[in-house]
Amino acid sequence: MIYLWAIPIVIAVFLLLTMIVITGQQNVRMIETFGKFRSIRSAGLSFKLPWPIQTASREFSLKQxxxxxxxxxxxIDNxxxxxxxxxxxxxxxxxxxDAYYKLDKPEEQIRSYIVNQVRATAGGLSFEDLFKSRDTFEGDVAETLCEKMAEFGYIIVNVLVDDPQPSQQLREAFDRVISSQRLREAATNEGEAARIMSVAKAEAEGEALKIKGSAYAEFRKTVAEGNAEALNKFVGETGLTPKDGLTFFNSINEMEAVRDAAQYGGKTVFIAAAAKTESAAAVMGMVAGTESDNASSSRAEDQNGALPD
Structure with missing residues (x-):
């Protein structure tokens, strides 16, 4: 008799336990009546009809x-x-x-949407544009997934895209391209620096020539003014004409030139300025050269002594 009373008690306790629904924080449970969805139970303690009338699903996470x-x-450039x-x-x-019943494996389906959208976006971009299009990827993927997954009860919170990772061969090729660009820029800069130096040097040389030309002009001006002053003074004191004075000065310069040429010996030909009009002046230099040669021979004989008969 004791066992007969115990059986209904055990059954009642079992049914009572199946009526209790305990749901964890940030989780929900689906309540089904004979397999049909009935309601959603949020976090905390709740009750339902006993099994098998109603059943509670496993906890379904609401966490991010x-x-x-x-x-x-x-x-696009392969x-x-x-x-x-x-x-x-x-x-x-x-x-x-909807999120619990409509999708069997939500992660796999989300991955499929991501892959399709990213490949569609990348197919119209070049290699360099891919590194500049993080915002484009994020916007396209977020827009597509938000629209698609909202139908299944999912909210897309954020899409984060990191820098694209090229293969090792592509990375080395890209590094070589960057290196060649840097070398070309360096060569251009060096050429520009050389051009600037050349221009600066030419400008400096031109400025130096201008200074030298001004100095020469000033020198000639000073010499001309000195000669004019000397000529005027000579004419005033001697009573000669300016032409006679110039002739006198030219003859003095010619005699000094002959004297200087004779000091070095050898054969020296001197053509006087008056050789165009006076034949005597034309032979002055040759005479001077001959006299210089004779003088040199006489000095040599005096040093060696007279030759015996």
Whole structure:
């Protein structure tokens, strides 16, 4: 008899326990009546009809989740890269039943949307543009996923796109391109520096020539003024004409030239300025040269002594 009373008690306790629904924080449970969705139970303690009339599903998380995916893409200029993407998403509490029942494996389906959208966006961009299009990727993926996943009760919180990662061969080729560009820029800069130095040097030389020309002009001016002053003084004191004075000065210069030439010996030919009009002046230099040769021979004989008969 004791066992017969115990059986209903055990059954009642079992049914009572199946009526209790305890749900953790940031989780929900689906209540089904004979397999049909009935209601959603949020965090805390709640009750339902006993089993098998109603059943409670396992806890379904409302926490924010993150999904990371490296998407292999091909650019419009045939460069292959991996685009790292991180997606942050969560279940909409008001549509938790859609998220629970409509999708069997939500992560796989979200990955499929990400891969398709990223490859479609990358297909119209060049290799260099891929590094500048993080905002484009984020915007396109977020827009597509927000629209698609909202139907299934999911909210896309954020899309994060890191820098594309090229292959090792592509990275080395890109480094060589950058290096050649830097070398070309360096050569251009060096050529520009050499051109500037050449221009500066030419300008300096031109300025120096101007200074020298001014100095020569000033020197000639000073000499001319000195000669004019001397000529005027000579004419005033001697009573000769300016032409006679110039002739006198030329003859003095010619005699000094003959004297200087005779000092070095050898054969020296001197053509006087008056050789155009006076034949005597034309032979003055040759006479001077002959006298210089004779003088040199006489000095040599005096040094060696007279030759015996």
């Amino acid at each position: 989740l993150q999904l990371a995916e490296d998407v292999g893409v091909k650019s 460069a292959f890269l991996n685009v790292p993407i991180k997606l942050q998403y969560r279940v909409n509490p008001e549509l938790a039943s």
